[in-house]
Structures are given as structure tokens and as C-alpha cells.
Amino acid sequence: MTRTIATLLALGLLIAGRSPSGAAELEAPLPNSDNPAEFPPAAAPGFGEALWEILTLKNYNTRLVILSTSLMGAACGLIGGFLLLRKRSLMGDTLSHATLPGICLAFMFMVALGGNGKNLSGLLLGASLTGLLGCASVLVIRQLTRLKDDAAMGIVLSVFYGLGIVLLSIIQGLPQASAAGLQSFLYGKVASIIFADFIVIALVTVASIVGCVFLYKEFRMLCFDEVFAATQGWPVHLLDIVMLTLVAAVTVVGLQAVGLILVIAFLITPAAAARFWTHHLGAMLAIGALIGSLSGWLGTVLSSLFPRLPAGAVIVLTAAFFFLISMLFGPAKGVSIRLIRHRKLKRKIAKQHLLRAAYEWLEIHDAGQKPEPADNRTIPLESLLKARSWTPRSLQRQLRSAYNHALLERYDSTGLVLSEAGFRQAARATRNHRLWELYLIENAAIAPSHVDRDADTVEHILGEALTRELVKLLPARQSASLDAVPGSPHPLKRNDD
């Protein structure tokens, strides 16, 4: 995996650097550098041509920007997965807001040292320092006062941000430097990314991805069972700090693309979307990274195709669109798949209710004899209707569905006849019900007169293995064969009297 990443990085650098006139374009003034919100590469002659130019990464600038945002998206989506599972999503928000004073302080520091103050590495270092300080403050407030997580995060987020605004207003009044570059951290400004910035971005993102890959096992432990990890002797606090540092690293890099207000979306939206697709952590992280880089790429392309589309906002909306799609149609936890499963289960339960009611009717009317499949007796619907709270219509619907599944020989508005398969299934459903009843009477000390309803909720999910287990636990059933239907432990009600 590490090698793959290294190859990808090399490829990225190659693509970024292979511009025939790269050096010349580096010197060229950046398009619209005074407008933080827009990123059209140039006035495009035609829409189709512009689209082609962007998709083929012909323009050197476009190539840099798209590569940067995709890389950031991948790193954020990956590490955001851990943040999400650790239920620390809003901590990312606090962290990103707390970077503002750091950016300003780093700028002032660099200006004081005589630099130009806009060195990206320096700004990012300052940003991560105060960002981490903000996270630490949240933990300290939570630990030492009676305030809870939410208040601690709200306080740190807003106060650090307020401090940042104060520093920003001071910088704006400084005679020697213009703060125009700093403002871009608020809403992001991908268009201003130059090759040197790209190198920083690529290094940080790839380092965090590699860090995640190496610490995969440890982070997994931290996310799912922190206490167990601590008892096993893992340095939980150290790992926590390392994880937060990685989060801080990708956050401050992500600031470039979407700005410090919206970078939290870059962190959690792809990860939350990925959660709907799989139950496996590795797959989830990979899908999160994929969705993140796709949003970064698509968002940048869209914002460069149309005028007046700020790249940061478009990236966030793209990620939100992916989240919506995933939430609705994700195959592992999506809303529709869960709805379908729920309906299937409901249908199965209704079918088993119908079959058991029919079987019990046969039992009662065979006067103590075990019913046989060959009996072929017609079961009157009237007595079935009394067995459960069925309406005539819902019963008819059940009958039609059962008939379609070949469980009924025939049915009409007065009665039904079970088919051979239907009889077998009915016997099995009744057996599961009775076994569970016996188990509850024996092991949970529930009165036989009350056991029917309790068993009713569980019998439908008893599989083959669980049934065997049940039989083993019931000494009275040891001698009988597995398929034999035990007698009811409580008197059955005759519904046709």
C-alpha cells in the first residue's frame, strides 16, 4: 500500500511538473488573484473547449489546483473516517476555527523577522500549533470544570476565532504588510496555489496518509474500544495526540481549498458518506478517501467552468451531494436498503403468523392427533381472522402472497388449504414458537399462560443453528427428533366457538 502511494505521489509530481512552459507560467500573474471566491482559469472561448481543457488538465494552473484539491480530499476523507468513528467530528470544527490566531501570529512573527510573512509552511505551522492548542483546551475544560464537551467546544471555537479576528484587524493596520493573503484562509482560495504550495500540500497529505496506514491497527483499536486498548498496554493518550496531529495537519492543508469555516465538511462529509457503503473499516476509509478526492476534483472543475462559483462552497456542496446519495442508496447502511430489509422481515413475520395460525387450527380440530400433510382439510377464514388482529383485507393479501409462494393448495373467501410445502413450513414455525416457549418457561421462569406473547417476538429470527442449540438446552426434547413439533405448553384457544 505504501508503495502504491509513493508511486501515485511520483506520478502526481510528474504530471504537475511536466508542463512544457511550466517555469514561464509560474511567473505569470495568477488569474483573479484579487478575488478570493472565483477560480476561472481565463475567459474561455467556448464552453465545450473549456470543459475539454479542464478535463484533460491541459492548463498548468488547472492541473496544479485539481491535483491539490483531490489530494486534500483524499487525505481529509481518510483521516475524517477515524474522527467520525471516534465521535469527535465537531472537534475538527473547533480545530479549524482555532487555526486563525495561529495563522495571524505566524504572519506577524515572520514579518517581525523581516520575511514577507506569506510563507505557506510557516503559516501552516502556526495554524497547526494553535489548532492543537484549541483541542487541548477543550480537553482541559472538559476535564477540570463541570462543563461538558459541547460547551467546551463552543467556547474554544468562538474565543479562539475572536482572538484571530482581533489579530487579523491588527495586521490589516500594519504599515509594512498587506493581509490580503491571510483572508484567503477564511473561505479558501485554490486559484492562488503555486508550485511551491503544491509541494507542501502534497508532502503533508501523503505523510498523513502514510501515517494512517502505518498506525491503522492502533487507530482502529482507539476508535472501537479505547478502554480495552488502554488495558492492553497501548499508549492511548499518545495515540490520541498523534491522531489529532494528523487531523490538524490535513485540516490546515485543507484550509487552502475550502477555508476554515467549511474545512470540517471536507473532513466528515466524505467519511460519513462512506459509512453507508460498508461495514469494514479499511473499505470505509478507502471509500471516504475516494469520495473526498472526487468532491475535490468535481468541485474544482465545476467552479472553473461557471462564473461566480466559489470553489470551496462548490466542493462542500459536491461532498454533500455524495452524502445524500450514499445515505439514500448505500448498500450497507443506506436508508433504502434498510427499508427493504425491514419490509422483507415484516412480510416474513406475517407469513409465519398465518402458517402457525393454520397449523394450530389443524391441531385443535384433529382432536389431539398430530396433523398430517395429507389431511388436506379446508381451514375456515373466520376462525383464522379471530386468531390475530387481521382485517379481512390484510388476510386476503397474506393469502394471495402465500399462494404465490406455493404455500397454499388453494384459497377463496371462505377458507384455505395448505400445500405440502406450506404444511412443512407451518410445522417448522410452530416448532420454533413452542421451543422458545418451553425455553422461556424453563429458563426464564415465565408463566405458561404468559409465554405466548413473549415467544411471538423472537420466534421469527430463530435459525437452524439456534434451534439445535435450543433443543440441547431442553432436556425434555432431547429424545425427540429435531423436526417433531412439541405440544403447546398452554391451552390453545378455539376461535370458531
Add this chain to the structure above:
Amino acid sequence: MTELTWQTGDTWIVATGVVCAMACALIGNFLVLRRMSMMSDTISHAVLPGLAITFIVTESRAVVPMFVGAVLAGILTTVLTQWINRFGQVERGAVMGIVFTTFFAAGLLLIEQAGDRVDLDPKCVLFGALELTALDRINLSLGPYEITAPRALIVLSFALILNLLFVAVCYKELRISSFDPELATTLGFNAQIMHYLLMVLVAVTAVAAFEAVGSILVIAMLIVPGATAYLLTDRLGVMIAASMAIAAFCAASGHLATVVLPQWLPIKSVSTSGMMATLAGLVFLVTALFAPRHGVIARRRTKLKRKPWNSERKNSFPFDEKRTCA
């Protein structure tokens, strides 16, 4: 010390800041108590598209449509957060993050698209322009009196009065549903309705404060005074009063600092709203350290006292020989 250069504008700024901080602090108490502080983050960001759409549709900054838009956006956020939390089975914090960023991004996009037609600056969204609100004055005739006051001040006073009315009328319900929602439900109050009402008022307050302090510093105004007061007292009434006093103090001294600081330090100007948030943070820090019962130092002391080897009552511990085993 050099003399203070105080103008009428400064008085208006302080008045606006104080009213804004008090309106926010009042409603923020209940957010802190209900452990929903981050909901203020969500709502204050999420009202942006509501505002933007209202601006685009009405092409004015009329107060009533602005509030309607904000309230709708606030309710939509609350409902959406609950839905995704419930039906999508996503953790609450993550849902809040996703919803507010989506709304905020949509709002930004709308503002950019509308361009010059919208009198909303994306930068103003982030830190407000309390200094400029004093310039935008309107006339208000109350019976025989003619008042000329900044628009923001009037809007914020309206929000403050609304919040005061809400808290006064629903005090009992708010208290019960904040401390024990189950009990509130069994007693026949609808805790859910209180929740929505509170969220609507947070949205209204956030919109009113929007111009003055922007969408992020409003969180400081909402949460920090309430959280500070929470460390000072165990009584709800006292907490509300204390939080409003703290809010007013931070707002007033925040502006004072912006007037005074440029004279002491070689700086030109300081953002008033940022200074207010910073001072609120300082007040919180001092309170958290020195609060009489719940402060860090006081807690540390009680903890030490309670340890058996520091206690004078060492021998009266249940494990000594004087204890009889009956």
C-alpha cells in the same frame, strides 16, 4: 494615559454590543444547560441561505422577511439534523457538521451568484461590522417621541425583548424541560415543542446579531456568558442574571479596549466584535480558575480535603476499629 477619544458613535456601538450580548446570553443559558451548545454553531451558520434567499427575493433588508427567512432556515436545520440523525443513523455531531456546512456553502454560493444585488459581504458574514452599524441609523416614532437609533440596535432590542418575553412566559417549562425532559413529558409539557421554540429563538437571535458580530462570534455571545455563569452558581435565576451581566460587561469593556488599545500599542485599529469575544474568553478563563465552588482551584482544594490522609477526621472513617460489627 492619553485622553479617551469617545464620540456619539462609540455610545451607539456600546449600546448595540450590550443589547446584542444580552439577547444572546439570555437564550444561550438554555443551550449550555441542555448540552446543545454546538447547535448554536449549526444554526448560526445555517441561517445564511435563509438570509440570502430573502435578500434576493425582496431585494431589501426589511426586518420582517429577514426574520421569516431565518426562522424557516433554523427550523429546517433542526428538523434535518434530527432526521438524518434518526433515519441515517449518523452520530449527532457529524450530522450537525454536515448540515451546517452544506447550508453555509449554499448561502455563500447564492450570495456570489446574486452578486451586487445582495447587500451582504461574505467577509462581513464572518466577523460582522459592529463599528459600521452605528452609521446606519433610522428614525423610529414611538408616539410623541422621535428616536434616531442605529438599525441594528433596534433590531437587536426587538430580539432581546422577544427572548425576555419567551423566558418570562415559559420559565417553568424551560426549566423542567432543560433539566429533566422525561419528567416534563410526564407532566404534560411537550419537551419537543420547547426544543423547537428554543431553536427558533436561537435562529432569530443569530440573525439579529448577524450584522453586528457575524455568524461565528455570535457563538461566543451565546455560549461563553452562560457557561461562565454556570460555573458560578447552582440556581437558574442567578445564572441567567449573572450571564447577562457578564455579557454586558464583556461587550462594553470590549469596545473600550478597541478605543484604548490603539493609543497604547503601535496598532491602527482592532475589531470590536473580535475583542468582545476575546474578553469573554478571558472572563471565562478567570472564572474557571477562581470560581468559588466549581472553579478549578476550589475543586482541587475540596478534593485534597476529602483525601483521608489530609483529613482531620481521619479516624472517623468507616474502616477504623471503632466501628462495631453488629
